Amino acid sequence: MRRLLVALALVLSACSATSDGPTTITFWDNNGGPGRTPIYQELIKRFEAANPDIKIEYVGVPSSSVQQKYDTAIAGGSTPDVGGVTTSYLAHLVGQDALEPADDRLDNGPLKGKLLPGLLETVRQTAPDGKLYAVPASGNMDIIWYRSDRFEENKISEPSTWDDLAKAAAQLTKPAENQYGFTIRGGAGSIFQLLSEAYSYSGVEKFYDGGRSTVNDPRNAELVRKVAELYKKATPEADVNNNYTQMVAQFTGGTVAMMHHNLGSTADVMKALGPERVGAMPLPKGPSGKRTVVPNPTDGFAVFKGGKNRDAAWKFVEFLTSAESNGYWNEKVGQIPANTDVRGAEWIQKNPAVKMALGVLEDPATVLVPAPVYLPEYSSITKTDTEPLYQKVLLGQMPAQQFLDELAAKLTTAQQDWEKRK
Amino acid sequence: MRTRTWAPYALIAPTLLLMAVFLVYPIASVGWFSLRQHTVTQPWKNAFIGLENFRRMLFEDPLFWQSLMFSAKWVVVEVGLQLVLGLVLALIVNETFIGRAVARALVFSPWAVSGVLTTGIWILLYNPSTGVFQQLAQWGIGDPGTSVLGDPATVFPATVVTELWRGVPFFAILLLADLQTIPNDLYEAAAVDGAGRWRRFVSVTLPHLRDAIVLSTLLRAVWEFNNVDLIYTLTGGGPANQTTTLPLYVARKAVDSHDFGYGSALTMAGFAILLFFSVLYLRLSKFGSRA
Numbered sequence: 001m002r003r004l005l006v007a008l009a010l011v012l013s014a015c016s017a018t019s020d021g022p023t024t025i026t027f028w029d030n031n032g033g034p035g036r037t038p039i040y041q042e043l044i045k046r047f048e049a050a051n052p053d054i055k056i057e058y059v060g061v062p063s064s065s066v067q068q069k070y071d072t073a074i075a076g077g078s079t080p081d082v083g084g085v086t087t088s089y090l091a092h093l094v095g096q097d098a099l100e101p102a103d104d105r106l107d108n109g110p111l112k113g114k115l116l117p118g119l120l121e122t123v124r125q126t127a128p129d130g131k132l133y134a135v136p137a138s139g140n141m142d143i144i145w146y147r148s149d150r151f152e153e154n155k156i157s158e159p160s161t162w163d164d165l166a167k168a169a170a171q172l173t174k175p176a177e178n179q180y181g182f183t184i185r186g187g188a189g190s191i192f193q194l195l196s197e198a199y200s201y202s203g204v205e206k207f208y209d210g211g212r213s214t215v216n217d218p219r220n221a222e223l224v225r226k227v228a229e230l231y232k233k234a235t236p237e238a239d240v241n242n243n244y245t246q247m248v249a250q251f252t253g254g255t256v257a258m259m260h261h262n263l264g265s266t267a268d269v270m271k272a273l274g275p276e277r278v279g280a281m282p283l284p285k286g287p288s289g290k291r292t293v294v295p296n297p298t299d300g301f302a303v304f305k306g307g308k309n310r311d312a313a314w315k316f317v318e319f320l321t322s323a324e325s326n327g328y329w330n331e332k333v334g335q336i337p338a339n340t341d342v343r344g345a346e347w348i349q350k351n352p353a354v355k356m357a358l359g360v361l362e363d364p365a366t367v368l369v370p371a372p373v374y375l376p377e378y379s380s381i382t383k384t385d386t387e388p389l390y391q392k393v394l395l396g397q398m399p400a401q402q403f404l405d406e407l408a409a410k411l412t413t414a415q416q417d418w419e420k421r422k
Numbered sequence: 423m424r425t426r427t428w429a430p431y432a433l434i435a436p437t438l439l440l441m442a443v444f445l446v447y448p449i450a451s452v453g454w455f456s457l458r459q460h461t462v463t464q465p466w467k468n469a470f471i472g473l474e475n476f477r478r479m480l481f482e483d484p485l486f487w488q489s490l491m492f493s494a495k496w497v498v499v500e501v502g503l504q505l506v507l508g509l510v511l512a513l514i515v516n517e518t519f520i521g522r523a524v525a526r527a528l529v530f531s532p533w534a535v536s537g538v539l540t541t542g543i544w545i546l547l548y549n550p551s552t553g554v555f556q557q558l559a560q561w562g563i564g565d566p567g568t569s570v571l572g573d574p575a576t577v578f579p580a581t582v583v584t585e586l587w588r589g590v591p592f593f594a595i596l597l598l599a600d601l602q603t604i605p606n607d608l609y610e611a612a613a614v615d616g617a618g619r620w621r622r623f624v625s626v627t628l629p630h631l632r633d634a635i636v637l638s639t640l641l642r643a644v645w646e647f648n649n650v651d652l653i654y655t656l657t658g659g660g661p662a663n664q665t666t667t668l669p670l671y672v673a674r675k676a677v678d679s680h681d682f683g684y685g686s687a688l689t690m691a692g693f694a695i696l697l698f699f700s701v702l703y704l705r706l707s708k709f710g711s712r713a
Contacts, residue, residue: 071462071680092463175566178551187658238550238569240661255551376463380679391662395574
């Protein structure tokens with residue numbers, strides 16, 4: 001018996017002893033694809049050169065299925081060491097107790113005080129305990145891409161209010177030539193875009209007022225009606241089913257002159273049309289004249305509790321969010337760098353969309369109205385439950401106010417549950 | 423003599439084991455989940471809740487009834503049209519004519535195409551700026567930019583046509599195989615008795631095809647009821663839930679919203695309905711009781 005114990009102890013100590021070979025950690029890119037994978041591969045090469053004792057195994061996961069992949073990995077105990085995450089499903093991962101908080105590591109590491117406070121805040125908001133479960137790397141903002149060449153041809157200036165936009169959209173619509181002024185995202189992912197349009201227009205400064213959702217504010221409903229009025233008059237009929245891919249294809253293919261999306265489509269848009277034919281503008285204001293912005297989900301890196309090499313994992317996260325890597329990455333994808341040391345970089349001056357977005361975010365008059373992406377039900381409410389209802393509004397089968405009332409009721413109940421659990 | 427008592431059991435044991443693993447266990451686990459609140463995103467709420475999911479489904483969820491009605495409409499229209507068109511095709515390629523082999527191969531080819539690929543083809547055909555309807559609009563038929571999948575009035579026929587394209591060959595194959603087993607002397611005898619083409623069809627062909635028709639409609643009805651791939655990829659159940667079948671609704675609840683409890687309850691409802699109709703259908707058509 002004793003011999004067996006000794007043998008067991010030997011085996012155990014052999015396991016825990018540091019081996020001579022490099023430590024391997026797995027990294028899941030939450031938006032893998034031809035656009036981003038090469039950027040990460042370059043960064044990983046740099047990291048491995050600087051840290052020969054750590055090897056990174058890169059796994060690119062398509063963004064459309066990443067949440068499911070994480071769920072499966074958590075359920076099966078096969079999570080990566082480091083994963084790219086956005087705040088839109090961060091709460092979901094925190095709810096399953098899968099992530100390690102980053103607060104202590106940040107306070108005692110090189111990134112202390114280097115990250116944009118606004119982005120840190122959006123990450124913290126997603127956790128019921130207010131801890132930081134992901135290190136923000138990249139900010140995003142909703143914008144409207146427009147065909148500056150067509151605007152010029154038709155002598156239209158950049159619209160700053162929603163009514164100007166609607167007028168321009170009507171002017172640029174020529175169905176016989178297969179040209180439309182605007183495109184509505186009516187299919188998958190529609191609700192987030194609609195809400196950011198609505199709050200930009202209404203000037204309502206809080207998503208919740210006294211625990212009740214302000215989504216059904218009459219001014220928000222007014223905007224939804226105005227969008228629905230554009231459907232088929234200044235947009236393709238197919239827009240009711242429009243998802244991201246179809247919408248971008250319409251814009252880059254030249255069918256539509258304006259498209260509401262965010263900085264995330266920069267690479268696609270620029271590659272297809274080039275800076276000489278495309279401009280970017282903030283979402284138009286409404287009659288209040290206030291600049292209210294629903295911030296887009298923040299992208300960042302999380303370390304999973306299930307990983308065995310957490311020190312190495314954190315080292316990699318710190319490397320990815322360092323000024324050099326963070327600047328390189330955001331320059332390539334055209335988004336807002338979280339590391340404040342990057343902000344003076346030359347490329348930001350040359351990228352009109354990022355510069356414009358930074359200008360809006362840094363303007364003291366801008367009010368941020370964060371959507372409750374931290375609610376565990378948020379995705380099921382805004383996708384499964386509400387996307388079909390928005391299609392009804394577009395098709396004229398449901399009044400805008402009733403649609404927003406139903407959405408607001410669900411968001412209010414979910415928020416109350418959340419408050420109780422805090 | 424002892425071997426006699428256990429040998430039969432040993433021989434059927436693998437079958438029983440496989441059935442237990444692949445049939446009994448999954449059904450039982452879905453049954454168990456249907457009695458629970460089970461949402462991946464809110465694990466703290468998971469609990470046994472008895473029949474609450476079913477109460478919510480039957481009394482508070484208009485989309486359940488809507489999707490069920492749509493499923494019924496979908497199955498009846500699809501299977502009915504596929505049977506008729508499949509029979510017509512089978513009769514045509516059963517005749518002797520020049521190029522019959524090529525015609526048969528062409529008739530059956532859509533069946534070899536997967537659902538998602540079928541969608542891919544038809545999405546291109548329906549594309550409002552490059553597809554068939556854009557071409558028609560250029561010739562002055564219809565409006566430019568017509569989106570048949572975006573218009574609630576046309577989305578159902580457009581989806582039906584897509585599935586017909588793939589489903590008709592299934593009936594054609596099965597019925598043709600059965601047509602070829604009908605002895606020719608029956609037709610000759612009927613012709614001698616003065617039966618015309620229609621009479622021969624009704625009195626010889628149809629009775630002979632009865633089993634094949636029953637079997638294929640039953641199979642097809644179950645498959646069409648459970649059809650997710652084609653509708654999901656073609657319309658996603660939209661616009662505005664117009665083409666949401668019950669299984670599609672299950673997929674949305676369970677897979678997209680992670681609500682496995684309620685999704686399981688919906689699945690049990692579908693299971694019960696299919697079971698009931700399968701038994702009823704087999705009874706009514708007295709399948710297998712022919713002497």
